[in-house]
Amino acid sequence: xxxxxxxxxxxxxxxxxxxxxxxxxxxxxxxxxxxxxxxxxxxxxxxxxxxxxxxxxxxxxxxxxxxxxxxxxxxxxxxxxxxxxxxxxxxxxxxxxxxxxxxxxxxxxxxxxxxxxxxxxxxxxxxxxxxxxxxxxxxxxxxxxxxxxxxxxxxxxxxxxxxxxxxxxxxxxxxxxxxxx
Numbered sequence: 180x181x182x183x184x185x186x187x188x189x190x191x192x193x194x195x196x197x198x199x200x201x202x203x204x205x206x207x208x209x210x211x212x213x214x215x216x217x218x219x220x221x222x223x224x225x226x227x228x229x230x231x232x233x234x235x236x237x238x239x240x241x242x243x244x245x246x247x248x249x250x251x252x253x254x255x256x257x258x259x260x261x262x263x264x265x266x267x268x269x270x271x272x273x274x275x276x277x278x279x280x281x282x283x284x285x286x287x288x289x290x291x292x293x294x295x296x297x298x299x300x301x302x303x304x305x306x307x308x309x310x311x312x313x314x315x316x317x318x319x320x321x322x323x324x325x326x327x328x329x330x331x332x333x334x335x336x337x338x339x340x341x342x343x344x345x346x347x348x349x350x351x352x353x354x355x356x357x358x359x360x
Contacts (some may be wrong), residue, residue, distance in 0.1 A: 181237050193234040200225045203257060205250050216242045216250025218257060219235030221264035246273045255311045259318040267322040272311060273331040278345030279304060279312065289346045315347050315350040324348070 180320035185192035187241070189300045197203030202225060203340065205216035229236050240257040242250050262270040278286040279295075282303050294318050298304045304312045 191234040194201045194237045196239045198249050203242035216252050218260040223264050255314040259314040263321045270323050270326045272328045277330045278328050287345050292349050301358045319349050
């Protein structure tokens, strides 16, 4: 559906599985979760070759083990691992939420890694946002300059509006930013 919608907007996109060409190499996350995987390596060379075709890759979060087993991967974690492997400056999560909420259910405009960890530790973030926040902390700690969480509809309106969503950084807010999707 995403590929179709992008193509309808004259944005060249191609749908691929993370298991293709071992794009997302993984191992089983735990025996209890059976077919759920954890990314161990990203095939950056193949992804860069794919990106050089001018088509935006829309990647299904599936990975493959060294034994050829296909695993489902948490999409937020897969996106973070791809961003880390590509050494992008900014990672943008498009979601059905306007950003990360504070304890009073107000959108937080900016959060540092330590603030995010506090939200995790105190149970403020829960459910799907908990997993997303954990991956944001991991991405920031792995060298991603900043991560923004945007509602998908707001992104269509213009993701460069810095007042949208929640901007997450290692420390204080940066004055200039570069975006890589």
